[in-house]
Structure formats: C-alpha cells, structure tokens
Amino acid sequence: MRINGQHYRTIWLAPDGWRVCVIDQTRLPFRFETVTLSSAEAAAEAIRSMIVRGAPLIGATAAYGVALAMRADPSDTALDEALTLLGATRPTAVNLRWALGRMGRVLKPLDPGRRAEMAYSEAALICDEDVALCRSIGEHGLGVIRSIAAEKAEGATVNILTHCNAGWLATVDWGTALAPIYLAHDAGIPVHVWVDETRPRNQGAALTAYELGAHGVPHTVIADNAGGHLMQHGEVDMVIVGTDRTTATGDVANKIGTYLKALAAHDNGVPFYVALPSPTIDWSLSDGLREIPIEERSAREVTHLSGLAEDGEVRSIRVVAPGSNAANPAFDVTPARLVTGLITERGVCEASAAGLAGLFPERAGRPQA
Numbered sequence: 001m002r003i004n005g006q007h008y009r010t011i012w013l014a015p016d017g018w019r020v021c022v023i024d025q026t027r028l029p030f031r032f033e034t035v036t037l038s039s040a041e042a043a044a045e046a047i048r049s050m051i052v053r054g055a056p057l058i059g060a061t062a063a064y065g066v067a068l069a070m071r072a073d074p075s076d077t078a079l080d081e082a083l084t085l086l087g088a089t090r091p092t093a094v095n096l097r098w099a100l101g102r103m104g105r106v107l108k109p110l111d112p113g114r115r116a117e118m119a120y121s122e123a124a125l126i127c128d129e130d131v132a133l134c135r136s137i138g139e140h141g142l143g144v145i146r147s148i149a150a151e152k153a154e155g156a157t158v159n160i161l162t163h164c165n166a167g168w169l170a171t172v173d174w175g176t177a178l179a180p181i182y183l184a185h186d187a188g189i190p191v192h193v194w195v196d197e198t199r200p201r202n203q204g205a206a207l208t209a210y211e212l213g214a215h216g217v218p219h220t221v222i223a224d225n226a227g228g229h230l231m232q233h234g235e236v237d238m239v240i241v242g243t244d245r246t247t248a249t250g251d252v253a254n255k256i257g258t259y260l261k262a263l264a265a266h267d268n269g270v271p272f273y274v275a276l277p278s279p280t281i282d283w284s285l286s287d288g289l290r291e292i293p294i295e296e297r298s299a300r301e302v303t304h305l306s307g308l309a310e311d312g313e314v315r316s317i318r319v320v321a322p323g324s325n326a327a328n329p330a331f332d333v334t335p336a337r338l339v340t341g342l343i344t345e346r347g348v349c350e351a352s353a354a355g356l357a358g359l360f361p362e363r364a365g366r367p368q369a
C-alpha cells in the first residue's frame with residue numbers, strides 16, 4: 001500500500017537487520033506511527049494490545065517474535081517459552097497457531113546455533129507467502145466482482161459492503177476481503193464500498209476507511225446497524241468479509257457483527273462472500289459454533305470510545321452509563337449455510353467440506369498435516 005508516496009508492508013525489518021518494525025494501528029487513522037519491536041515480549045504485547053491485528057498479520061508478527069527470541073537465546077527452553085508466550089496472546093485467529101506451529105517445526109530439529117538465522121528467514125518467508133496468497137485472493141475475487149458487474153447496467157457502480165478491516169493493515173500487504181476491491185478499482189470497474197464502522201473498536205471507520213481512502217476507492221462509512229436497511233433497499237450488490245478462523249466445513253469466525261450481516265444478506269438475496277488465505281482454515285474443526293474459541297476483550301472497549309478531540313489530541317471518552325456492566329465478545333461465527341462462497345488463493349468454492357476439499361485435496365481429512 002502507498003502511504004505518503006511510499007510503499008509500505010505492515011511489517012518489516014529495521015535497518016539494523018534484526019529489530020522488527022510495525023505500524024501502530026491503535027494510532028490510525030489520525031497518526032501514522034511505527035513501533036520497533038526488539039523482543040518476543042514486545043511482539044506479544046503488540047499483538048495483545050492490537051498495535052498489530054488481523055489474522056494474517058498476527059501470525060506474521062508472532063513468527064518474527066520467535067525470531068527475536070532466538071536471537072536473544074536459541075536454547076530449547078527459550079524456544080518453548082517464546083512459542084507459549086506468543087501463542088497465548090489472542091485465541092480466535094488460527095493463523096497465530098499456524099505460524100507458531102510452522103516456526104516450531106522448522107526450528108526444533110536444528111542445532112541452537114543455527115536457529116536465529118533460520119527463524120528470521122522463515123518469518124520472512126511467511127510474510128512473502130502472505131503477500132502472494134492475498135494477491136491471488138484478489139485475482140479470484142476480482143472474477144466474482146466482474147460477474148456481479150456484468151449483471152448490472154453498463155458502467156453502473158458495484159456496491160460492496162464489508163465489515164471490520166480485512167485489508168492491507170490486517171495482512172502483510174493487499175488484504176483478503178479488500179484485495180479484490182483494490183484490483184477491481186485498478187481495473188476500472190466502478191466500485192463503492194459501504195464500510196461498517198465495526199464497534200466497539202471501529203476497525204472499519206478507522207482502518208478500512210483509511211486504507212480505502214489512501215488507495216482512492218470510493219467508500220462511505222455506515223453505522224453497524226445500517227447494513228440491513230441498505231440491503232432491503234437494493235443498495236448492496238455483494239458483501240465481502242475476511243475471517244479469523246474457518247472450519248473444514250466452511251463455518252466462518254469473523255469480527256463480531258459479521259453473523260448479523262450474513263443473516264441480512266441471506267434474507268435479501270445479497271451474495272455473501274468470505275475471503276481467506278489457506279492458513280486461516282482450521283482443518284481440525286467441523287463445528288464452528290461449538291469449537292471456535294471466541295475472544296472476550298475488555299469491557300472498556302465498549303464503555304469508552306477513542307477519537308481525535310478538537311484540541312488535536314487522540315482521547316478516550318466514556319459513552320456508557322456509569323455503573324452499567326458491559327460485555328465484549330470480539331468475534332462471532334457465521335454458519336456455512338449463510339456463505340455464498342469462499343474466495344481463496346486457489347479459487348472460489350462453496351462453503352462446505354466438499355468445497356474446501358475440492359480446492360485443497362491434500363489437506364482435507366488431515367487435520368494435523
């Protein structure tokens with residue numbers, strides 16, 4: 001993504017070649033600031049506090065967290081401790097467990113003296129692969145947008161609704177749900193995006209709007225409750241969202257509120273697509289509702305809002321009645337039956353065991369592979 005005339009990935013190495021730089025997403029859209037991570041503890045805290053967020057970027061950051069740990073101490077004990085520390089940061093996005101599992105498999109058999117170098121190169125590979133996967137998702141999703149555009153009057157705008165942030169900022173580059181939108185815009189297809197604000201942390205209003213704006217894609221931020229109304233009035237041609245964990249049967253965990261959008265889309269005959277790279281598939285699960293762990297985050301994210309105050313400072317204010325309790329489940333599960341299709345790096349498939357097995361025959365029925 002180009003920001004201020006410069007191309008940025010969301011994670012990269014500092015000029016010293018070992019520290020890890022990320023964009024502080026808690027400061028966006030008001031401040032573009034980077035944070036330099038120099039320990040596994042700092043990487044874990046960046047994930048926990050959502051300086052970095054989004055399933056693929058969480059995985060990439062954890063991989064570099066292991067590299068930072070191996071540079072400090074490449075012993076077996078330090079490796080196990082780093083994997084445990086980073087693995088405990090956030091529970092829902094399976095990319096975290098996937099990336100740490102991969103780092104562990106690569107590093108454990110090695111002589112400790114070789115671990116740091118190998119950890120950095122494996123983390124870099126995970127990042128490069130993520131960029132390629134997202135680019136492919138974009139190309140397959142572009143086909144879907146093209147076919148929806150073809151059903152409309154010549155030159156008519158395709159209106160796409162998205163929830164949360166599943167763009168460049170949630171991945172290493174391009175994004176999942178937003179990659180097809182960027183490619184469609186670049187290909188000259190007129191697209192307009194309805195951006196759900198995505199309470200309580202407002203990833204839509206703050207992050208999706210920021211990056212769509214940076215890329216020049218026309219968009220409108222809406223309150224989370226507006227999507228159903230817009231669908232009833234024919235203002236939404238399709239929905240595309242990302243996912244933090246998709247079961248082998250096509251159930252989809254994503255940011256809280258996604259399920260309600262899927263219900264509204266189903267009721268109104270609006271196609272509801274989920275874009276995902278294969279590391280987001282949890283091949284060991286078949287029942288998303290019962291088996292996917294849902295992160296419960298701080299009540300303060302519900303009771304307080306943060307934003308740019310008139311004095312130019314980013315401030316937090318309370319919006320909930322003092323003394324009231326607040327609950328904050330951060331994700332929900334959309335059953336496969338409400339999903340029109342899964343857009344993956346290998347193509348688009350039905351959200352079902354058969355659909356996923358058709359695209360990934362080597363993985364289907366092999367949860368531990």
Ligand SMILES: CSC[C@@H](O)[C@@H](O)C(=O)COP(=O)(O)O
Nearest residue numbers: 053054055164166170242243255
């Ligand atoms: C490619 S990103 C898919 C999901 O990770 C994204 O939609 C999402 O729910 C992010 O949640 P977050 O809590 O901001 O990490």
